Amino acid sequence: MQKGEFKYTFQKRLGVITVIISLLVIIISLRFFYLQIFQYDFYKLKASNNSIRTIPIEPARGLIFDRNDKVIAANQLTYNLELNKKSQYDLDELARKLTPIVKITRDDINKYQKILANDPFLDTVAIKTDLTDEEVAAFTANRYLYDGIQLIIRQKRFYSYAQITSHLVGHIHRINKADIKTLQANNKYQRYFASRHMGKTGIESSYEDVIHGYPGYKQIEVNAKNEIIQTLVTVPPIDGSNINLTIDIELQKIAFNAFKNKKGALVAIDVNNGEILAYVSQPGFDPNFFIDGINKDAWSKLNNAKSKPLLDRVIRGLYPPGSTLKPFVALAALENDIRKPPFKINDPGYFTMPNGSKTFNDWKKGGHGIVDMAEAIKVSCDTFFYGLGLELGIKRINQSLEQYFFGRKTGIDMHNERSGLLADEAWKKNKFNKPWYGGETAITAIGQGFTQVTPLQLAYATALIANPKLDQKPHLLLYSEKKALYKNNQPPPPVNEKNIKLIQDAMTDVTQDGGTAAFLGKDIAYKIAAKTGTAQVFSLKGQEYDEENLPERLKDHALFIAYAPAEQPKIALAVIVENGGHGGSTAGPIAKQVFDYYIKLNNF
Amino acid sequence: MNIVKLFQEIDHYLFGLILIIITLGLFTLASSDQSGAALVVSQIINIIIGITLMFAVILMDPKKLFFFAPFLYIASLFLLLFVVFFGYESHGAQRWINLGFLKFQPSEVIKLTTPLMLAWHYAKNDGDITLKQHLLALLIITIPFCLIFIQPDLGTALMISFVGLVIIFVAGLPIKFISISFILFLLSSPFLWGILEPYQQKRIMTLFDPFSDALGSGYQTIQSMIALGSGGLIGKGWGNATQTYLDFLPESSTDFIFAVFSEEFGFLGVISALILYLLIFYRCMFMVTRMQDTFSRILSLGILMSLFFGLIINLGMISGILPIVGVPLPLFSYGGTSMVVSLISIGIIMTLYNNKTLIAN
Structure with missing residues (x-):
C-alpha cells in the first residue's frame, strides 16, 4: 500500500469508526431512556421494595372476663427461643449446644417441625416456649454463643380456669393454611397478617371478630445488610375488645x-x-395445651377417650x-x-x-x-x-x-x-x-x-x-x-x-x-x-x-x-x-x- | 518558564470538556463515598498527578514517544507477567501490583502501550504495509491479550483486542480479510465459549435474564438497573441515591459510579454527560484527521478507541446490555491508574496535534 492510498483509506475508515461510535452511544442512550423513562415505575417500586420493609404489629387479643370481672382468658408474657424460618439449622446439634442452658426435648423439635411445615407466614418459629426466668437469664448471659437463635417476648393466651371453662371459652389455635384460605375467601385476611393465632372453638371462636382487633405495622428502611436505617411510618394496632361473659x-x-x-x-x-x-x-380438658398445637399422643388420648372430653x-x-x-x-x-x-x-x-x-x-x-x-x-x-x-x-x-x-x-x-x-x-x-x-x-x-x-x-x-x-x-x-x-x-x-x-x-x-x-x-x-x-x-x-x-x-x-x-x-x-x-x-x-x-x- | 508555552499548547476546548467530566465524577464520588471523604481526597490526588503528567507529556518532544515505544510496550508486558506471578489479588482476580506506597493496574497501562506499539509498527513500515505487517500487528495484540485474559480480566482483554482490531482496520486491512476473519470468529465462538471460566459464562447468561439469579450473578446487574430506572427523568437529587447509600449497589465508586450518577441526576443528567463525552470524541477525531503522519494518527486513534470502548462497555454493563466485566468509566470512575492513564492519553493526543507538521517532516 502506498502512502497516498493509505491516507485515503485511513480517512475513509476513520469516518466509519466515527459513525460506529456515534451509533453505539445512541444505542446506550436509548437503553437509558427505556430504563429511566419507560420502566421508571417498575424500578421505582423495586428500589423501595429493596430498602423498605413492612413489619406487622400484632394486636393484643381482648381479654375474657366473667360477669364480675374475673379473668377467664388472660394474656401472659412469655419468653420464647425462636429460629429464623429462612435459615437452615441442624436441630440435634442446636439442642446439644443449648442443653447446658435450656433443655430441648424431642417433643419441642417435633412441635417446631410441625409448625414449620404448616405455618404459612411466620418469619420465626419457636423451638422452645415459656422459658423460666433462670433460663432467660442464662441465655441472655451466653447469647454470643448462640448465633441465629432469638429470644423473643410474646403474649400468650392463658386460660386460668382450664378444665372448668374448656368448652365455654374454647381456645385459640395457630393459624394454618386452611385458615388462610377461609380468611381470604371471606376477605378477612388483611386483619390477620400480623397474627399467629385465631379463635378455634367456644367463645374464642364465636366472638373472634370482637376479640381479635386490627393489626398495625411499621415501615422501616434497611440497607443491603438488612440493618435498620430508620423507621418511616408506624401505624399502631387496634387491640381487640375485652368482653364480659354472663357466666358467674x-x-x-x-x-x-x-x-x-x-x-x-x-x-x-x-x-x-x-x-x-x-x-x-x-x-x-385443659385448653392451654391446644394453643400452639397439642402433641399427637395427648391429642389421640383425648380424642379417643370413651368419656369424650372434647x-x-x-x-x-x-x-x-x-x-x-x-x-x-x-x-x-x-x-x-x-x-x-x-x-x-x-x-x-x-x-x-x-x-x-x-x-x-x-x-x-x-x-x-x-x-x-x-x-x-x-x-x-x-x-x-x-x-x-x-x-x-x-x-x-x-x-x-x-x-x-x-x-x-x-x-x-x-x-x-x-x-x-x-x-x-x-x-x-x-x-x-x-x-x-x-x-x-x-x-x-x-x-x-x-x-x-x-x-x-x-x-x-x-x-x-x-x-x-x-x-x-x-x-x-x-x-x-x-x-x-x-x-x-x-x-x-x-x-x-x-x-x-x-x-x-x-x-x-x-x-x-x-x-x-x-x-x-x-x-x-x-x-x-x-x-x-x-x-x-x-x-x-x-x-x-x-x-x-x-x-x-x-x-x-x-x-x-x-x-x-x-x-x-x-x-x-x-x-x-x-x-x-x-x-x-x-x-x-x-x-x-x-x-x-x-x-x-x-x-x- | 514553560507556563506560557504550556498555556498555548493546551487545547482549551478539549481541556475544558475534560475538566467538566472529571468534576462530575468527583461530585458523584463524594455522594457515594461512605468512608467520609477519604476516597474523594485520594481521587483529587490522582487527578492532580494525572494532570501534571498530562502537562509533562504536552511539553515533551513527541519524537521521544516514537523512540521509546517498543521499550514501553515490552516493559508493560513484563509488568503483566509480574502480575500473573506476584500480583495482588482482589475480587478473585489478580490485577494489581503493590509497590507499598502505591498499587497500580498494569492492564490499564497496556491500554496505552499497545496502541503505541502498533503505531510504531505501522509507522516503521510506512508505505509498505502488506498482509505480513497486519499479521505482525495481530501478534502485538495477542501477547497482552493472553496475559490479561489469564488474570482473569475478560473486559480489559476484549477491549485491547477491539482497539487493536480497529487499528488494523484503519491501517488498511483489505475488506476480504475482514470478512474472512469475521466468519472464522463466528465458527470458533463455541470453542471460545468453552475456554471461558464458569463464572464468566454465568455472567453472560444472566445478561439475558438477570432476575433468574437475582441474589447470585444477576445481583449486580439488577441492583444497577434498579439504580438507573428509579432515577427517572430528573433523578433523586445529589446525595439521595438510596441504592447507593443503603449499599445495594456494589462497587459504587469504581465500575458502577455512573449508576450512582444516573440515580441522582436521572435521564437528563445521563444525556448531558453523554453529550459531553461525544463532544470530547468529536474534538479528538477532528484532531486526528488533521494529523499528517501514520504514527500520530494511529496512536491517537488507538488511544481514543481505548477511552471510548471503555465508555461503551462500562455503560452497557451498568445498563444491563453487556455482561459485568469490570471496566471502569474513563475520567469518571474512582481509581488512580485509570485516571492517570486517561489523562496522559489526552495529553498525547494534544501534543501530537500541536506538533503535527514537525513530526511529518
Missing part, C-alpha cells in the same frame, strides 16, 4: 365440681334475660329427654284443649293401645291410681301421657315442642350448636323407609322415642316455662368494651297464662311430699320447681332393669330440669348426668348446689 365463674366452679367424676352437662339461665350463668360440660355436651350432646319432656307435652295438650282438668284417669300401671296391638308399662308397678294432669307431672305418671300423646298426635306434639326450641337451634352465641331431633312420619320414612306406628307417638309423649335434645334446649325451654315472657335468646356475652349490652330478641311462644300456671304449679309439687324429687324440698328456705327424667341408654329387651348390677356405661342417663324460686323464678337449669341412673337422685343434688349458691348470693 364461682357458680361455674360449683356446678363443675358438683359432678365430681361423673360425665354430663349443666346449663343455668337467668330466666329474666336469657343470660347463661353456668355452662358446664363434663369431663373438660365434646361440648351443652350444645352438641344429644340425649333422649325422658320424663323431662312431660311438662312440655302436657302444655301442648292444654294449649290444644285436651285432657284439661278436671280430666282424670285411673292408672292400672300399664297402657294398652286402643287397637290392642301393644301394651306399655308405667315405671311404677301397679300404677298411680287416679291421676289428673298435675298429679301425672308430680309423680311422673307414664300411663297418663301415653293416652294423652295418642290423642294429641305426633304432629301437634312436635309443633308445640318446636315452639319451645326443641328440634331447632336456640340461637345461642356459640358456633356449631346442634338442633336435636323431633321425629315424625316423614323423618322415619326418609331415614328407615318404614311407616310410623301409633306406639311411637305414645312413647314420644314420655320422652323415650326418637326425640333428641341438647342440655341447652332443655334449660332454655325450662326458662320459658318459668318466665313465659322471656324474650331474649340464651346468650353468653354480657357486654363488650366497645359495644352496648347484648340484646338479641327472640319472641317467646304464645301461651295461655292459666295453662302455664298449671304446669308451674305441678312442677313445684315435684319437690313436695309425694313428688319424684321430694327429697329436694326438705330443709330448704325456698321452693324449687322441677321435673326429673331418666333416659334409657340400653334397651333391656324384656329383662328387668336392675340399676345396681348394670355396668356403669349401660346405666340410664339422669336428667333434671328445674327453676327457683318457684314463686318468683330467677334461675332455670337443666342437668344431665350420663349413666347417672334415676334422674332425681343424682342430677337433683347437683342442681340444688347451684340454686343454693345463687339464691343465697342474690338474697331471693
